[in-house]
Amino acid sequence: MHLPEETGRLDFLREIVRRDTLSGRYGGRVVTRFPPEPNGYLHIGHAKSICLNFGIARENGGVCHLRFDDTNPETEDMKYVESIMRDVRWLGFDWGEKLFFASDYFEKFCEFAVRLIRDGAAYVDSLTEEEIRLYRGTVTEPGRESPHRERSVGENLDLFARMRAGEFPDGSHVLRAKGDMSARNMKMRDPVLYRIRHAAHYRRGDEWCIYPMYDFAHPLSDAIESITHSICTLEFENNRAIYDWLLDHLFPEPRPHQYEFARLNLDFTVMSKRKLLSLVEEGLVSGWDDPRMPTIAGMRRRGYTPEGIRLFAERIGVDKANSRVSMDLLEDAIRDDLNARAPRVMAVLRPLKATIVNYPEEKVEWLEAPYWPRDIDREGSRKVPLSREILIERSDFLERPPADWIRLRPGGEVRLRSAYFIRCEEVERDPVSGEVTGLRCTYDPESLGAPSKGSRKKTTAIQWVSAPHALPVEVRLYDRLFTVADPENAGDEKSFKDFLNPGSIEILKECMVEPSLGQAAAGDRFQFLRHGYFVADGVDSRPGAPVFHRIVDLKDRYRPGPPAKERR
């Protein structure tokens, strides 16, 4: 089990929380929240936010709320609520009783809206959407005030009540805050608080036909729940002005405060919900849980562990500088976790037949093979059968290997992992193509369990399976989903989809694994020796026809060395 990496350093958010805790600003309370909109699946970027919010709460003896920010009836769905809860739990976090829905606050939101109207701080605007846009001005020119801005409190109250009562069609009126139409911050130019939308909400049905905007609902939700630190991503920096304007107006200190951090960008993938959705909808991937997807569901199916993902989140840290994280960081965190928890087994992905000519025809030996290398402090082993006909990895034999080759070669020896040394005596080949079709080997009966000496020290131990005992399985190898690091900004005219990696999945159907894998249950993770980490798939596996996904490969330091002396 991997121990948490103690750095002792605090990121800027934890620094702020510590400052507030020390000063007693919130009476020592720390309450954070993770506020997803249920309109899509969570991805690794959300995982960063989840680890932050739940992590900060946990470290400070506080709590983190799970709140669904469901104020837009058009895109939200219960199925997303369920997937989000599942993903957060899977990642290892618990919101206890603190499950909330912004849609449960609709009545309260209305009361606050009425208060703002009474205070002369909000008004009903009846401009069209187009007019509102025109009146807003641009980043360099101030906006103009709406002709409806000076309506009386009474008229505003009446209009707002009738909006709520359903007297008006969509788009005919909105409730706006009285900000400042010439504000340098565009967000403060009378932000819209409520819009009319005659649409069924997935939780409230037809109860409402006015829905609050994010800028209104979010700060209020935070305040209603007595959130202390409201942590969001950088694109909301400008929105903080509304956040503060509203809460200063409606809540006394100590009220929630918003802080922003840089969202996660990962090389060779995309992180926008919209883009991920389009990959799913256009069938470019098999679904939200396609193992190539950066979604939590995809990574779960891929075999990534919650511990590995949390370790990754911890290692990348958090800051306000936009950044783009290399896939190596993620993969290494996953390997780091799996190294300690995945038992080692033997699988041959691209088999090459080898006949051990001095091994009796009918003989079968069941050899003890440890599940763990000696550097992992775990016990356990299984028996693997050995017979005259075995299968080895095609890539473990080379007829004319480079000088530093430590695997099998004609006339050379190599150890069969947990078994004997074999020597390649003869190469069988297709008479037409010349392709190597098999090897004829001899084995050294004295070499089982014996230390390797002399020239044998310069060889490795290769994985193998007994041909008559091995189980045929399908193995799926994955590679990066895109061919470029930043698919969203790669080509001027091109869509990110033009950079999809056609080799992102490779399906191997002729793989053979040791018989012990017949017991593997969906979700079981293994290290296929010298290949990488693999997980038994729970979706496409069938009895007698298991499917394994490669979670991540093993680092491979081997670079072919100088070629052996050429003979001519």
Place this chain on the structure above:
RNA sequence: UGAGGAGUGGUGAAACGGCAUCACGCCUGGCUCUGGACCAGGUUUUCCAGGUUCGAAUCCUGGCUCCUCAGCCA
């Protein structure tokens, strides 16, 4: 050309006026029944120009570059 943010090795972060540090990557070597893991060593960094200071990634001035904002999405 408005406002709000951000610039530290190849990547992500730390150092909060005092030897630029950590993780990942990469390169050497050791070890190994995994060319994995592990161990040892190495590689590469403060956006630019001035200034303050004994001393600047850090403070000041000016510039440059990048990101966000003109939805009745969040």
